[in-house]
Amino acid sequence: MSYRITHRLFAEAFGTATLTAAIVGSAVMASRLTDNPAAAQLCVAVSCSAVLFVMLELLAPISGGHFNPAVSLAMLMQGAVRRREALAYVCAQLAGGILGIVLVHLMFEFPPISIGTHVRNGYAQWLAEAVSTFGLVFAILQGLKLRPQSVPAIVGIYVLSVTLFASTSFANPATTVARAMTGTLSGIRPADVPAFVVAQLGGCLLAVVLIRWLTSETPSASPNRD
Template identity: 40%
Template sequence: MRTALARRLGAEFLGSATLAAVVIGSGIAAQALSPGDTGLQLLENALATALALPVLILVFGPISGAHFNPVVSLVDSAVGMRAWRDTALYIPAQVAGCIVGAVAANIMFEQPAVAWSTTDRLTGAHFLAEVIATAGLILVIFALARSNRASVIPWAVGAYIGAAYFFTSSTSFANPAITLGRMFTDTFAGITPGSAPGFIAAQLLGAAVGAGLVLWFSPRPSPVTTAARR
């Protein structure tokens, strides 16, 4: 059991680190490849993230569930699909992974290993955008999981996040762990430490809204999904 738990935590750490490296590294590359064109930079950043997410979920999903996101883990436990003990251990692994991934991205592109972001992102509009982005992400994941359509979650999550880069003013962080990781890079994807608490508060609120929507639209997991979780 200890080996299995260590394997799950390792999957959450490595998956989160890779996700952060993709988000931050592609942002740095986009700035270098398309200087002066913010729209194209965002498209390149979004495309890299949307392509990487399904791959990471497919690789690590059978091991840990491929959360890479504290709000996904919290909702997973809140709706009775995972033990709270796992969530309590998953979250530190996810946060540590995102920080390591941010540092790795910085180093790969010859940036300082750690450079606190100076990009102030928190406004009322961004707060609302993060609530909506996170609620939507939770609804996508758990509505599919509770209706026996988990096989399409990797593609649905990648498509949703790719779209949310553009339809939300915040560019859809929707993840407290990666929000913390982005503080460590003063590049395209960075967020100042002063903005991060507001973003995380919005993400937690969005997770609660999303969980409520899931329980309203899918009050009971399908029999096949329930059996698979035992």
């Protein structure tokens, strides 16, 4: 079934808002429930992966379930969406991410918007962002080729894993921009956002290139007529 662009954009904004709210809200809740960093990280990982699975199951049939500008870029490069559609998706994702931050702040009685102060800088964190985004895009694209019905589970399990093994795992320019608008521990200093986004897009491009090489057909060898 083909859905109208307004429905698809709403699905992208709603999905991204829910994902962002789950990330930031679970981090706030975990910090109130425990002083154990490992337990807090596990709480965020489970919340993020679970809500992503649900949103993909429910909204991917409508919009494709990108919820991430890096994914929309990958789909554009794969020819799955048109340029103007991809741009509209990115705008909806950015708006959804900001809405998710505002909702979490209001639920926890914070000001609607606060500037992020958490310093996230340096080659190790940039590499982590490139790696986590590469893995996410690779999982989505290869999953769509080989196991399309399993993509929500594939993505959810990957996100659960990468959130626990990478030093950072934002892996999403929209949530990165949104998290510059929260002063909670899940936030990011605005000055650190551009480098994160560049690393994420670099990981995305590398994943697309690898998928194209990995799935390219090899010409059959000509039979020996001697």
